[in-house]
Amino acid sequence: MIYQPSDPVDFLVVGAGAAGGVMAKELSAAGFRVVVLEQGPWHKAADFIHDEISVTFRNGLTNDHRVQPNTFRATSEEKSKVRPAVEYGRMVGGGSVHFTANYWRFHPDDFRERSVFGPVEGADLRDWPVTYDELEPYYTKAEQELGISGQSGSNPFDGPRSKPYPLPPMPVKSSGVLFERGARKLGLHPFPAPVAVLSQPYRGRAACTHCGFCESFGCEMNAKSSTLAALIPAAVKTGRCDLRPQSYVRKIEVGKDGRVTGAIYFDQQRREIFQRAKAIVLCANGAETPRLLLQSKSNLFPHGLANAHGNVGKYLMFDAGGLVLGLCDHPVNDYKSVAVSRVLHDFYAADPKRGFYGGGGLDARMDYYLARFALSGLPPGEPSWGAEWKNKVSQYYTHVTGTLAHSTCLAVETNSISLDDEIKDAWGLPAIRVTFRNHPDDIKTMKFLAERQKEILSAAGVKRVWLDSDSLDTTYSRHLMGTCRMGDDPQSSVVDRWNRAHGVLNLFIADGSSLVTSARQQPTATIQALAYRTAEHITEAARRGEL
Amino acid sequence: MPISRREWVLASLCWSELLNAQASRRAPHLAVLSPAQADEVRALTNAILPETETPGAEQARTVEFIDAALAGYDHDQLELYRKGLADVAARTRRMSPPSARFADLSAAQQTALLKTIEKTDFFDKLRTHTALAYFGNLEFGGKSAGRDSAMHFQPPFGFYDAEGKVE
Numbered sequence: 247m248i249y250q251p252s253d254p255v256d257f258l259v260v261g262a263g264a265a266g267g268v269m270a271k272e273l274s275a276a277g278f279r280v281v282v283l284e285q286g287p288w289h290k291a292a293d294f295i296h297d298e299i300s301v302t303f304r305n306g307l308t309n310d311h312r313v314q315p316n317t318f319r320a321t322s323e324e325k326s327k328v329r330p331a332v333e334y335g336r337m338v339g340g341g342s343v344h345f346t347a348n349y350w351r352f353h354p355d356d357f358r359e360r361s362v363f364g365p366v367e368g369a370d371l372r373d374w375p376v377t378y379d380e381l382e383p384y385y386t387k388a389e390q391e392l393g394i395s396g397q398s399g400s401n402p403f404d405g406p407r408s409k410p411y412p413l414p415p416m417p418v419k420s421s422g423v424l425f426e427r428g429a430r431k432l433g434l435h436p437f438p439a440p441v442a443v444l445s446q447p448y449r450g451r452a453a454c455t456h457c458g459f460c461e462s463f464g465c466e467m468n469a470k471s472s473t474l475a476a477l478i479p480a481a482v483k484t485g486r487c488d489l490r491p492q493s494y495v496r497k498i499e500v501g502k503d504g505r506v507t508g509a510i511y512f513d514q515q516r517r518e519i520f521q522r523a524k525a526i527v528l529c530a531n532g533a534e535t536p537r538l539l540l541q542s543k544s545n546l547f548p549h550g551l552a553n554a555h556g557n558v559g560k561y562l563m564f565d566a567g568g569l570v571l572g573l574c575d576h577p578v579n580d581y582k583s584v585a586v587s588r589v590l591h592d593f594y595a596a597d598p599k600r601g602f603y604g605g606g607g608l609d610a611r612m613d614y615y616l617a618r619f620a621l622s623g624l625p626p627g628e629p630s631w632g633a634e635w636k637n638k639v640s641q642y643y644t645h646v647t648g649t650l651a652h653s654t655c656l657a658v659e660t661n662s663i664s665l666d667d668e669i670k671d672a673w674g675l676p677a678i679r680v681t682f683r684n685h686p687d688d689i690k691t692m693k694f695l696a697e698r699q700k701e702i703l704s705a706a707g708v709k710r711v712w713l714d715s716d717s718l719d720t721t722y723s724r725h726l727m728g729t730c731r732m733g734d735d736p737q738s739s740v741v742d743r744w745n746r747a748h749g750v751l752n753l754f755i756a757d758g759s760s761l762v763t764s765a766r767q768q769p770t771a772t773i774q775a776l777a778y779r780t781a782e783h784i785t786e787a788a789r790r791g792e793l
Numbered sequence: 794m795p796i797s798r799r800e801w802v803l804a805s806l807c808w809s810e811l812l813n814a815q816a817s818r819r820a821p822h823l824a825v826l827s828p829a830q831a832d833e834v835r836a837l838t839n840a841i842l843p844e845t846e847t848p849g850a851e852q853a854r855t856v857e858f859i860d861a862a863l864a865g866y867d868h869d870q871l872e873l874y875r876k877g878l879a880d881v882a883a884r885t886r887r888m889s890p891p892s893a894r895f896a897d898l899s900a901a902q903q904t905a906l907l908k909t910i911e912k913t914d915f916f917d918k919l920r921t922h923t924a925l926a927y928f929g930n931l932e933f934g935g936k937s938a939g940r941d942s943a944m945h946f947q948p949p950f951g952f953y954d955a956e957g958k959v960e
Contacts, residue, residue: 418957419948419950419951420952420953427956456945456948458946574953576952579941580951581940582941582946582951583946583950616928617929617934621921630920631841631842631920632840632841632842633843636842636847636849636927639934643939644938
């Protein structure tokens with residue numbers, strides 16, 4: 247501990263993930279005294295192992311629902327039930343440690359969908375108060391600071407960019423070759439995947455050695471460009487970043503003037519500590535940030551902090567997109583190297599002629615480790631146990647290719663994060679209650695894209711192609727977006743265009759919760775660009791004495 | 794493509810050690826399952842994932858894996874196992890009185906019995922645990938699937954890489 251809890255530091259950052267890591271680095275490097283409170287542990291690269299069981303089946307790097315249960319219901323009329331619904335990286339580095347590493351920018355139209363496409367019945371489609379052009383310098387900054395590999399100019403649907411990717415693309419894989427073959431036959435425009443993985447050494451970190459354990463795993467080489475690998479060391483080196491792992495915040499306190507004064511958290515021994523701060527930045531993710539705000543009730547904010555108009559937790563948006571697989575004659579070996587080497591944005595924009603709203607990006611990947619493949623990766627109609635099951639799993643695993651869609655999840659007011667009335671976590675705090683049911687157009691989009699995915703694999707010459715039916719389950723998500731949405735009007739949003747909470751001068755929220763739309767998923771680049779922009783704004787405001 | 798048994802032995806010292814351990818009939822150390830329960834779980838998981846040209850559930854020490862899981866991470870599933878095993882015993886007794894041991898049934902009887910429980914939560918958990926013990930272990934499932942066990946790779950990764958960019 248560098249700073250005493252009674253010492254009001256300049257900034258308290260809650261969450262050390264994709265956004266919190268950016269905040270930690272930017273604010274401490276700008277000369278501020280920063281405390282960062284992170285729920286999870288602080289791993290070293292050497293802690294990251296290739297064990298599918300402990301990592302993907304037993305929440306090795308993510309929130310453990312046995313100690314932090316969720317409850318779920320489709321609508322508020324239903325009684326909620328205990329079941330896993332949200333998943334996030336619970337460690338220093340957060341989701342940037344264990345994400346697949348796809349690193350797309352949102353398109354210019356993603357920030358103005360309402361203006362371009364008009365209203366969508368049953369959804370609250372809105373323009374962002376920020377444009378792509380305003381965010382572009384911060385996308386560039388994120389790509390340069392973190393280390394992103396890709397081929398600039400290869401995606402004809404991308405917005406303009408001020409700088410090329412700092413690193414060349416990763417080598418193409420067989421899944422990417424087949425995807426590209428099929429897509430080009432259909433007149434589409436596949437391009438090398440932009441990924442947060444180093445194709446060459448960069449800023450003291452080694453290049454990827456293609457072990458194949460990106461998605462869901464941490465990188466033992468530091469070649470994945472997580473905030474843990476790329477930013478946290480520099481933040482710590484300033485001597486002004488007091489990063490405290492295993493520190494679980496339960497409440498933000500406010501003073502009589504309505505300004506936040508600090509946060510109460512449980513340390514590793516479950517002792518309650520109150521850390522004072524002059525300003526707070528919430529980067530706890532799209533589920534934990536609204537939960538913390540709702541838990542932070544006070545006389546001034548009886549419905550929770552920054553919730554004067556009841557918007558906190560609303561417009562929850564989840565991950566969406568189906569997986570289509572295909573069996574090839576020769577080895578694909580998709581278990582090697584980065585998950586994705588080719589992407590396609592031809593179906594990204596919405597098209598009113600389809601009769602529904604939405605679109606998606608497609609990428610080339612099989613998306614399975616071996617044990618999970620054995621349990622649910624075989625084509626329909628194959629045996630699920632016995633000698634023939636074992637043989638089919640063994641024969642198919644190296645020969646399967648695939649394509650995964652990343653598609654629209656429309657913002658719907660009734661989809662939300664709230665506090666459960668009955669269920670508590672192991673610290674005695676109310677469980678996260680998820681209320682979620684897709685807008686009907688989300689499902690139509692996924693089905694539409696699945697047909698395009700099948701066409702691409704078939705055009706590539708893959709004879710046996712199938713939709714992985716489990717992949718259309720949209721009631722569990724690793725993308726947590728939209729619960730503290732950004733907007734100019736305090737009546738209908740939680741943060742302003744600078745990610746500052748409406749009505750709470752010294753509180754900022756910079757994570758997936760401020761996203762106004764889901765675009766076409768893969769939100770990490772946008773979350774980090776917003777974090778860089780917010781950090782710059784906060785720094786200038788603090789220097790002007792405005793906080 | 795399945796590889797031969799001979800290739801297996803040559804390929805894996807680790808596996809041969811396990812085989813030796815198994816051949817020596819050392820009683821496994823059990824934390825929560827009784828020896829009788831362990832015998833039944835062994836027979837059930839061998840039926841789910843039998844030894845063929847490649848090793849099966851038993852060689853991957855699936856019983857020890859399940860026992861350790863039920864004593865640790867999956868301790869809340871122990872009751873499901875107890876009830877599931879009792880149900881299997883009752884079904885076995887009906888199928889082949891007076892025996893109540895699944896392990897004593899013929900292969901055809903075992904298959905027939907498993908078909909009657911394959912939609913149950915117990916079978917689902919048993920199958921999941923068996924898949925984890927075998928396919929979650931690169932020494933077994935990985936080899937069975939022809940997955941290269943190296944920690945790092947260089948391109949080309951698969952057959953189609955060489956085609957590169959297709960016009």
